[in-house]
Amino acid sequence: MVWGMNLPRAFGEFWPDGDFEGTDASGADGWTMRLKAYYQDNMPTDQKVLFDDGQGNGPLRYPYFVSQKFTNEPGALTGREPRHLSPIESQEPPQSFDIARGSKSLGSLIKLNNRILAVDEPLRTIIERLDPQVHQFFPIMIKLRKGNTPPSKYYTLVIGKYIDSFLPENSTSDAYRSNGENQFIHEETKKAMSGLAFSKALFGGAHLWRERRLSAEWLTCFSDELEAEIANAGLRIPKHFRMKEV
Structure with a gap:
């Protein structure tokens, strides 16, 4: 089974309101x-x-x-x-994210500004065990209001695997729409995402990836194994739904 996670659309525990390295x-x-x-x-x-x-x-x-x-x-x-895009150089990763409003607690996977993702230490450990040496992680200090920090370390996440496994011909027609030649945007409801189809033969043993032709960085895909490990560890991530595997 394959799972799809949408990026959060409103500030909260999965999208803190703040700035990289303050202002x-x-x-x-x-x-x-x-x-x-x-x-x-x-x-x-x-x-x-x-x-x-x-x-x-x-x-x-x-x-x-x-x-x-x-x-x-x-x-x-x-x-x-x-x-x-050239490889990320040592001076380039953001060093901190200063939360200005809200977000007394944070999920294990969060969206920062510019749609950049960050994960906490427990989730990083799971991802690296299932997908070793596939993705990049860079330490980032999350600064809560009043100068506090979360109990776990966080890392910006650069997803390293992109696949063409989306099958529009096997998906329900109201689950996606065209966004140019051979490019698509998915609908983000649970019902629509359950109608998105992906080729098991093409995504194979991947556990965390994005689809080149589908919604760019707005959709992140998880294997059943990764989703189960996240759930078993009690980690909180943004809304995600089962999708079809063919």
């Missing part, structure tokens, strides 16, 4: 400002050229490019002037 006096998030400073002061000239559009937008284009590394398939083409 400066102008309200800009600290992660963006740190990456801009790296671009301006430390990036080698031959790399700066890759982001220079001739209009002085390099310091903004670099942070955007970095954020795309956390939500897209490694090495994928992205941007108006398409470039392959």
Whole structure:
């Protein structure tokens, strides 16, 4: 069996309201400002050229490019002037996320800004055991209000497996809609997602992945084994529903 998880659409325990590395006096998030400073002061000239559009937008284009590394398939083409996403460098992961409002408790899998995912230590351990050396994890300090931190460590999660196992011809017609040539958007209700079909022969032994043709980063897929381990450990993750395997 295969499961599909939607990203949360409202702030709460699975989507805390805050900013990466806090904000400066102008309200800009600290992660963006740190990456801009790296671009301006430390990036080698031959790399700066890759982001220079001739209009002085390099310091903004670099942070955007970095954020795309956390939500897209490694090495994928992205941007108006398409470039392959390069490996994540040591200075690029966000170091902290400062929660400004709400979220006294957090799930084991949460969405941060820019649709970046993070998982706690117990969930990371499960994922790495089932899918060893497939996904990337980078430590991130979650700062609750009043300077407190959650009881477990958190890590940003970069999903490393992307598959073409979605079968529109075996799915119910009201479960998805076209989003361009051979690209689809899924409907997020339980009833609709139960009608989405995937090829077992194509996703095989994968436990955590995303579909290249279906809803980009809005849908995350789990194997039955991973979902069962999450449930047995009592971990809380966003809404997820059974889908069809063919």
